[in-house]
Amino acid sequence: MNALTQDSKRAADRLGLVSDTIVIDGGRPLHGTVEVRGAKNLVTKAMVAALLAESPSTLRDVPAIADVRVVANMLRVYGVNVETDGDGTYRFDPSNVERAHFAEIDALAGESRIPILFCGPLLHRLGEALIPDLGGCRIGNRPINFHMDALRAFGAVVDKSYEGIRLTAPNGLTGANIELPYPSVGATEQVLLTGVLAKGTTELRNAAIEPEIMDLIAVLQKMGAIITVEPNRVIFIEGVEHLNGYEHRAMFDRNEAASWAAAALATGGDIFVAGARQQDLTTFLNIFRKVGGSFDVREDGIRFWHPGGDLGPVEIETDVHPGFMTDWQQPLVVALTQAHGRSLVHETVYENRFGFAEALNAMGADITVVPGGLESPTRRVARRPLEQSAIINGPTPLHAADIEVPDLRGGFSHLIAALTAHGRSRVSNLGLIGRGYERFTEKLTALGAVFELAD
Ligand code: EPU
Numbered sequence: 001m002n003a004l005t006q007d008s009k010r011a012a013d014r015l016g017l018v019s020d021t022i023v024i025d026g027g028r029p030l031h032g033t034v035e036v037r038g039a040k041n042l043v044t045k046a047m048v049a050a051l052l053a054e055s056p057s058t059l060r061d062v063p064a065i066a067d068v069r070v071v072a073n074m075l076r077v078y079g080v081n082v083e084t085d086g087d088g089t090y091r092f093d094p095s096n097v098e099r100a101h102f103a104e105i106d107a108l109a110g111e112s113r114i115p116i117l118f119c120g121p122l123l124h125r126l127g128e129a130l131i132p133d134l135g136g137c138r139i140g141n142r143p144i145n146f147h148m149d150a151l152r153a154f155g156a157v158v159d160k161s162y163e164g165i166r167l168t169a170p171n172g173l174t175g176a177n178i179e180l181p182y183p184s185v186g187a188t189e190q191v192l193l194t195g196v197l198a199k200g201t202t203e204l205r206n207a208a209i210e211p212e213i214m215d216l217i218a219v220l221q222k223m224g225a226i227i228t229v230e231p232n233r234v235i236f237i238e239g240v241e242h243l244n245g246y247e248h249r250a251m252f253d254r255n256e257a258a259s260w261a262a263a264a265l266a267t268g269g270d271i272f273v274a275g276a277r278q279q280d281l282t283t284f285l286n287i288f289r290k291v292g293g294s295f296d297v298r299e300d301g302i303r304f305w306h307p308g309g310d311l312g313p314v315e316i317e318t319d320v321h322p323g324f325m326t327d328w329q330q331p332l333v334v335a336l337t338q339a340h341g342r343s344l345v346h347e348t349v350y351e352n353r354f355g356f357a358e359a360l361n362a363m364g365a366d367i368t369v370v371p372g373g374l375e376s377p378t379r380r381v382a383r384r385p386l387e388q389s390a391i392i393n394g395p396t397p398l399h400a401a402d403i404e405v406p407d408l409r410g411g412f413s414h415l416i417a418a419l420t421a422h423g424r425s426r427v428s429n430l431g432l433i434g435r436g437y438e439r440f441t442e443k444l445t446a447l448g449a450v451f452e453l454a455d
């Protein structure tokens with residue numbers, strides 16, 4: 001069993017998925033309604049924030065995804081009492097936070113990247129933190145140097161041992177002056193979760209300002225933190241002595257919403273995404289419209305559909321917010337294989353986010369990935385050495401194939417490709433999709449997809 005399949009099986013087990021493989025009879029437009037709940041990339045961070053409090057927190061709209069299960073278990077390992085009503089409301093009681101045994105921490109190694117965000121909260125609560133090997137999607141090197149440099153600036157001492165990364169704070173944590181080399185989402189969250197209880201003021205420059213980060217700041221403010229977001233990616237944090245628990249409804253998952261929108265377009269269908277909000281999707285909606293998709297913003301969600309006629313090509317550069325999210329490109333590329341002409345997608349955030357293209361080509365797509373990226377007169381984002389561009393020539397009919405999911409978003413694009421292609425496709429490593437898409441097989445049924453879960 002290869003490493004990816006192992007990752008997938010662990011995630012599938014966490015969710016109790018009956019099968020790690022789906023057989024899809026594709027070529028049918030998806031029609032119907034799906035609901036998106038709390039954003040994976042906010043919920044898991046808000047769960048970590050609960051560790052900073054002196055009283056219990058309540059988080060609503062938590063999706064049933066494997067990453068939530070992993071973080072809940074990590075909190076439990078540290079003595080946080082985690083309860084759920086089974087329908088998206090979680091309660092975290094951190095009154096008995098305690099040190100964990102290495103074996104318990106190690107048992108969760110390799111399953112998620114969120115444990116890195118436990119550093120600051122654990123240093124505040126216990127004076128030390130032991131972080132296991134990190135997991136997460138294999139979409140690039142994903143170094144943690146920004147995180148460690150920021151923690152050192154707060155006064156943490158970082159030691160690497162055979163057990164993982166051990167951090168201590170012999171003199172406590174003190175507010176710091178930090179400039180990130182790149183507006184990293186995770187490193188910004190690290191600074192927020194550490195700065196709120198550090199002594200004195202923290203100034204963070206070149207911070208990420210994704211909506212999920214703004215929602216995390218809202219959570220921390222409810223807890224008693226003082227955080228000011230200034231223009232030009234500057235965030236000030238005035239450290240406080242105590243934080244209380246919060247009550248919060250998580251913002252919707254805009255990456256999931258964009259994924260279903262792409263599925264509607266690629267399959268020639270019509271999907272109402274209940275819970276989607278225009279404000280956090282404006283960049284995506286512009287591109288969706290340019291490709292030829294139609295959408296209708298309603299009070300309780302957004303309807304996305306293929307209006308008929310030909311789709312057109314586009315040029316996209318992924319970027320930090322408010323740019324086009326890297327997480328949106330993989331699902332949309334499937335729709336671009338059906339557009340008339342040559343589309344260009346420049347991936348500037350991760351060095352390996354076109355891993356899914358090989359399978360699409362095996363299904364009949366015409367995608368060329370250019371390492372190092374392509375110049376283009378219309379490009380605005382500063383080139384990064386790690387970038388790649390994809391040239392997508394369309395339209396190409398897709399035919400069925402046996403494919404293996406490479407990562408979360410790439411995996412969803414495989415699902416869309418299989419739903420678009422005529423014939424029976426077999427998609428394996430479904431557990432990787434379950435890391436971030438809740439009940440996706442039930443949602444596919446509601447949309448009229450024809451499939452069965454294989455043994
Ligand atoms: N980077 C470094 N050093 C660091 C941290 C990041 O060089 O210490 C680099 C990364 O290698 C990458 C870039 O900075 O080239 C951006 O990484 P970032 O830290 O912003 O990403 P992340 O926090 O690891 C989160 C989401 C990703 C999403 C990115 C970009 C979570 C759990 N993950 O990752 O989501 O793509 O931000 O918005 O919030 C997904 O949901 O499928 C997913 C991968």
